[in-house]
Amino acid sequence: MTIRRRPLELTVNGRSRSIEVLAHHTLLDVLREDLGLTGTKECCLVGECGACTVLLDGHSVDSCLVLGVEADGASVTTVEGLAIDGRLSPVQRSFLETGAAQCGFCIPGQLVSAHALLADVAHPTRAQVEEGLAGNLCRCAGYEQIIEAVLIAADATDGDVIADDDLAARSAMLRMLGDRAATPDADLAPQ
Amino acid sequence: MRPFEYERPSELAQATSLLAEHGPEARPIAGGTDLIIRLRDGSLRPRVVVDVKGIDELDGDIRDDDGYLRFGALTTMTEVAANSRVKRDYPALVESALFVGSVQIRNRATLVGNMCNASPAADTAPALLAYGALIVATGPSGTRHLPLEEFFVRSGVTTLARGELVVAIELPNPTSPRGSVHLRRTRRRGHDLASVTLACAVTPDGKTRIAYGSVGPRPVLAIDDSGRLADPTLPDTDKAGLLDQLFAGASPSPTSMRASPEYRLAMLRVLGLRGVKSAIDRLASAQA
Numbered sequence: 001m002t003i004r005r006r007p008l009e010l011t012v013n014g015r016s017r018s019i020e021v022l023a024h025h026t027l028l029d030v031l032r033e034d035l036g037l038t039g040t041k042e043c044c045l046v047g048e049c050g051a052c053t054v055l056l057d058g059h060s061v062d063s064c065l066v067l068g069v070e071a072d073g074a075s076v077t078t079v080e081g082l083a084i085d086g087r088l089s090p091v092q093r094s095f096l097e098t099g100a101a102q103c104g105f106c107i108p109g110q111l112v113s114a115h116a117l118l119a120d121v122a123h124p125t126r127a128q129v130e131e132g133l134a135g136n137l138c139r140c141a142g143y144e145q146i147i148e149a150v151l152i153a154a155d156a157t158d159g160d161v162i163a164d165d166d167l168a169a170r171s172a173m174l175r176m177l178g179d180r181a182a183t184p185d186a187d188l189a190p191q
Numbered sequence: 192m193r194p195f196e197y198e199r200p201s202e203l204a205q206a207t208s209l210l211a212e213h214g215p216e217a218r219p220i221a222g223g224t225d226l227i228i229r230l231r232d233g234s235l236r237p238r239v240v241v242d243v244k245g246i247d248e249l250d251g252d253i254r255d256d257d258g259y260l261r262f263g264a265l266t267t268m269t270e271v272a273a274n275s276r277v278k279r280d281y282p283a284l285v286e287s288a289l290f291v292g293s294v295q296i297r298n299r300a301t302l303v304g305n306m307c308n309a310s311p312a313a314d315t316a317p318a319l320l321a322y323g324a325l326i327v328a329t330g331p332s333g334t335r336h337l338p339l340e341e342f343f344v345r346s347g348v349t350t351l352a353r354g355e356l357v358v359a360i361e362l363p364n365p366t367s368p369r370g371s372v373h374l375r376r377t378r379r380r381g382h383d384l385a386s387v388t389l390a391c392a393v394t395p396d397g398k399t400r401i402a403y404g405s406v407g408p409r410p411v412l413a414i415d416d417s418g419r420l421a422d423p424t425l426p427d428t429d430k431a432g433l434l435d436q437l438f439a440g441a442s443p444s445p446t447s448m449r450a451s452p453e454y455r456l457a458m459l460r461v462l463g464l465r466g467v468k469s470a471i472d473r474l475a476s477a478q479a
Contacts, residue, residue, distance in 0.1 A: 003194045023197035023240070026227065046228050047296055059269070059298040065227045066299070067220070069197050070242060113294065135293020 010071050012037065013081030021068040027061075028052045030068035031078060039079040039108045039178020050136035053109035054078050060116035062135070079108035079178035082115060091115055092176040094153040095146070101176065102140035108178040110136045114150045123154050192231045199242040203329060203358070206246055211331050211354025213239050219356060220244075221265060222300040224292065225308045249358060251301075253277065259325070259361040268297035268305075268315075280365050282473075283318040283373035283390045290314045290375055290385070303357050306342065309349050312405035316343070317390035318373045320402035320412040322362045330355030343409035369394050370474025374462045378449060386450040387458045391466035393421045393474050399467065401437055406455045411440035423471050427464050434463040 005020035012035060021030050031037045031054065043051035045064045052063040055077035082089045088096065091114045101107045110133060117124060117132035124132065129150045138146060200206045210217050218237040220226050221244065229235040243249055244265060251265035253274050260276060271277055272288040291297050291305070291314045305313050306326065316339070324339040331354045339360075342349050351357070371392035377383040388404040397418030404410035419425055420433050438459055443452035450458075 006197065022194065024192040024194045024230070026192075045231060047224055047292065050293065050295060053295055056298075060295050061299050062224075062295045065224050065296075067197070067223065067227065067240075067242075069199070070220070070223065070244070072199075116294070132294055135295045 006069050008068055008072050010073065011075040013077055023067065023069050025068045026064055027054070027056070027066040027068050027071050027076070028063040030071070031063060031076070034068075037078050037080055041105055041108055041178075043105070048135075048137070049106070050109040050113060050133075051106055053112045053136065055112060055116060058116075058119070060113050060135075077112070077115075079111055082111060083177055088176055089115070090156040091118065091150065091153040094156055095149045096176055098145045098149040098152060100142055100145040100149040102138075102142045106136060106138045106140075107176065110138065110146055111176065111178075114153065117150065118154055124150070126151065193233065193236055195230070195237055196239045197242065198239055199245040201245050201247055203246050203248040203356070206241055206243060207330050207354050207356055209239065209241050210356060213237075214353050217241055219307070221304045222267065224296050224300040225304065225310075243356065255364075256361065258364055260364065261327075262302050262360045262362075264301065264303040264356075264358050266302050268292075268300050268302065269294070271302050271315075272297065281318070281322055281362060281371070283321060283371040283392065284315060284362075286373040287315045287318045287375075287388070287390065290373075303360055306339065306360065307349060307351070307357055309343050309345070309347050309409070311346055311407060311409055312385045312388060313410060314375065314385060314388060316410035317388050317402035317404050318371075319360065319362070320410060321371060321390040321392040321400045323400070325361045325363075326357055327359040327361060328352075328355045329358050334358070336361070340412045345408035367394050367396070368474060368477040370470040370472065370477060372466055372469040372473060374466050374469070376458045376462060384449060387455050387462055389459065389462040389466050391463075391470040393467070393470040395474065395478070397421045399470070401434075401463065401466065403438065403441065403459060403462075405449075406438075406441040406443045406459055408442070413437035413440065420467055421471060421474075423475070427468075430464060430467060431460060434460060434467070438463065 008021045009018045019034050028042055031040050040054055041051035043049045047062040047065045053060050054063045057074050113133050113136050121128055129147050198209055216238040219241045249265055250263035252263045254261055268288040268291045272285050278285050291300055305315050320339050325336045326339055326342050327336055330352055369392055373390045375385045375388040377385055385405045390402050392400045399415040399420040402412045443455040445452055
């Protein structure tokens with residue numbers, strides 16, 4: 001059988017991308033390997049852990065369960081698209097303030113799910129946050145801080161800003177951005 | 192993942208002809224939340240994957256159609272659970288759809304796909320059976336409607352003919368008040384496959400429709416029209432005997448990792464009594 005690449009046009013974090021992909025590569029593969037966006041994490045590959053969560057046309061999905069070719073014409077938002085000009089979103093800031101990031105590996109998926117939840121329900125109850133993030137596992141078991149962070153973000157105002165030059169927060173903030181240098185899969189990042 | 196060809200036809204006839212041409216070598220993909228796992232673990236090795244999401248004739252709409260509520264093949268679990276009409280007339284379907292996976296899975300997984308995957312544990316199957324769902328299938332020789340209970344054969348196998356594609360599911364509109372509920376037993380709260388799943392619907396004519404899954408090769412529908420199960424005054428000890436007859440179709444696998452056959456059958460009886468009671472209570476409040 002001939003394995004041919006197929007054209008794929010999609011918008012990722014607001015930027016139009018036009019590439020060629022293999023049909024059996026997932027959206028997760030495309031984001032990480034073809035586009036170098038390693039904030040989205042690869043973990044269970046069966047849709048249980050949520051580390052690969054992205055927004056596909058505004059809806060949260062496990063990108064390990066979407067073929068890259070299925071995303072043709074779609075708009076994708078990854079964790080890298082949550083901060084604007086290096087300025088953290090309210091959800092990212094409140095994750096930072098509550099210490100919700102421990103090892104940081106699950107945080108990009110948690111953040112994307114939290115964004116999707118708050119876009120849908122501006123002021124969720126604790127039960128709604130638990131259900132909204134039920135598809136995102138944290139092996140550090142930082143659930144209390146994560147849930148607290150989402151509840152705080154729902155009530156945050158633009159005044160609650162952490163200065164980008166706060167060195168104590170710098171490492172944790174990199175995790176909020178899904179930055180490869182701060183996460184355990186740094187070796188896999190394209191050079 | 193093993194390589195495969197990917198086709199995204201824009202017309203239904205192209206899709207059914209691809210499926211007819213390749214037979215078991217072709218697999219349709221809608222939400223993909225089951226299929227992609229099986230493509231990756233190698234338990235399915237199709238030569239062609241046919242994406243049905245570009246087909247003009249298919250949609251993800253939930254709409255009235257001549258006495259039925261029709262769910263297009265692309266309707267996701269999230270859309271099912273959020274629909275006000277479904278919430279009002281088919282609450283057990285909403286309850287079961289909300290049990291499927293996580294938000295991310297429900298945003299992608301389709302109601303029709305949950306049937307076509309034909310898992311004995313398919314969360315939405317009992318509710319659809321209890322509500323009298325019809326499968327609408329289109330193939331090379333036209334379109335046919337068949338009751339959902341004639342659709343399942345065993346895990347992963349349906350009565351769809353070569354080249355046929357399910358284009359919609361239809362639920363008859365309720366003709367009277369109805370009390371209905373979906374219950375399930377899992378190993379843990381949250382994201383898990385069902386050890387036992389059950390839906391029950393009771394109507395004022397005394398008819399009880401009870402459907403159950405994850406206790407045999409396929410979901411099963413059983414009907415009691417004696418009026419006794421639906422009788423709020425009949426004691427549970429009498430109902431337990433009636434339910435045992437309705438549960439004759441249960442034959443849980445002894446090799447499943449999730450639960451022993453003894454446990455599943457015991458829990459099926461518990462869910463049966465709870466389901467009947469809850470459906471009767473809901474019917475009473477619907478009539479109040």
